[in-house]
Ligand SMILES: [Zn+2]
């Protein structure tokens with residue numbers, strides 16, 4: 278599995294957290310503390326950090342000749358590196374949400390091969406009482422409340438996939454359904470009534486986990502048939 282993000286992005290953020298420049302050892306430690314990268318995937322990750330810095334620094338013989346991101350501080354061979362001004366973020370940048378998602382997926386895939394005992398051991402050793410809060414940047418869509426409400430009313434209190442009544446009513450006494458875009462907004466779907474349906478929470482989750490063609494076609498028809 279690939280790393281959740283490019284090493285150079287992670288190194289830039291780690292160096293910035295360290296005040297702009299730092300020794301290799303501090304960089305390694307910071308990257309480890311940040312718990313973003315997949316260290317088990319690449320046991321030799323510190324070598325990857327070193328080679329990345331060198332490939333992206335004209336101060337190194339290994340410079341790849343492309344982006345010149347890092348500079349060697351206090352003379353070559355001291356192992357102290359900094360981020361050049363143009364690559365230094367103005368303020369601490371939020372982590373793109375998909376980086377966290379990729380990191381989680383990588384770990385998740387790894388859990389499947391563990392025995393129950395191994396899983397318990399991992400869960401115990403990795404559990405955190407105070408999960409690290411992270412500022413993430415996310416792509417938000419400016420969804421239309423009128424389209425959403427229209428789709429819900431059109432459904433008349435029943436899920437448009439399983440046909441069952443909404444599982445509960447909300448505080449206002451309205452049947453609780455969730456609106457779903459048959460073609461997801463993140464995949465270029467439109468926020469229009471012919472692409473929006475109302476689903477019970479179970480079916481909604483099912484669409485996001487499985488997104489089966491058959492279900493999608495049924496929902497598409499339901500969205501287009503409404504007046
Ligand atoms: Zn349903």
Ligand SMILES: [Zn+2]
Nearest residue numbers: 456457458481
């Ligand atoms: Zn949805």
